[in-house]
Amino acid sequence: MESAARRSGGGVWEGLYRMVMRRTPIYVTFVVAGAFLGERAVDYGIRRLWEHNNVGKRYEDIPVLGQRPSE
Secondary structure, rough: OOHHHHHHHHOHHHHHHHHHHOHHHHHHHHHHHHHHHHOOOOOOOOHHHHHHOOOOOOOOHOHHHHHHOOO
């Protein structure tokens, strides 16, 4: 039993293939951009998690140490 989208040649994966993966330069650009954005998202998430788990233990949170000399 084939679905209607499969019979008509449409579908999400078919559209993605036609738009991105058919030409090598576009595919490589898609992969590099995805890796860059994925790295940024993971870095942001891990940083937020670390800051959440270390509230009050960081250098900036200690009143005596975290003060910067005023000029």
